[in-house]
Amino acid sequence: SSGINAEYGESFRDTFAGVNGGIAAVYTTQPLDTTKSQNAKHFPININPSYKTLSKTFQQEGIRGLYAGSIPAVLANVGESATAFPCLWENQYCHAKTNQLQIS
Numbered sequence: 001s002s003g004i005n006a007e008y009g010e011s012f013r014d015t016f017a018g019v020n021g022g023i024a025a026v027y028t029t030q031p032l033d034t035t036k037s038q039n040a041k042h043f044p045i046n047i048n049p050s051y052k053t054l055s056k057t058f059q060q061e062g063i064r065g066l067y068a069g070s071i072p073a074v075l076a077n078v079g080e081s082a083t084a085f086p087c088l089w090e091n092q093y094c095h096a097k098t099n100q101l102q103i104s
Helices: 002-041 050-066 070-098
Strands: none
Touching: 002 050, 002 070
């Protein structure tokens, strides 16, 4: 009985870690993604270094402008990470067992 509860606890922990990792990944990189999109949108006309585009976007639209469109990215990344994290350890275990490696 305690073995089953421990497995559910580990699964919940890994899923929780995946959700938080997905959120952190999006909110860490979203300003860079916005900058990349702005540069791509104005490419043939205006070629600016990324730091100038980032600065201009921040001055014109504020912090909200840098994080525009982050909600769909968070939802997509959270779903992916929440699925991948719990599977990671099982995949490593199966790979190690298949290749007769010691699992620490």
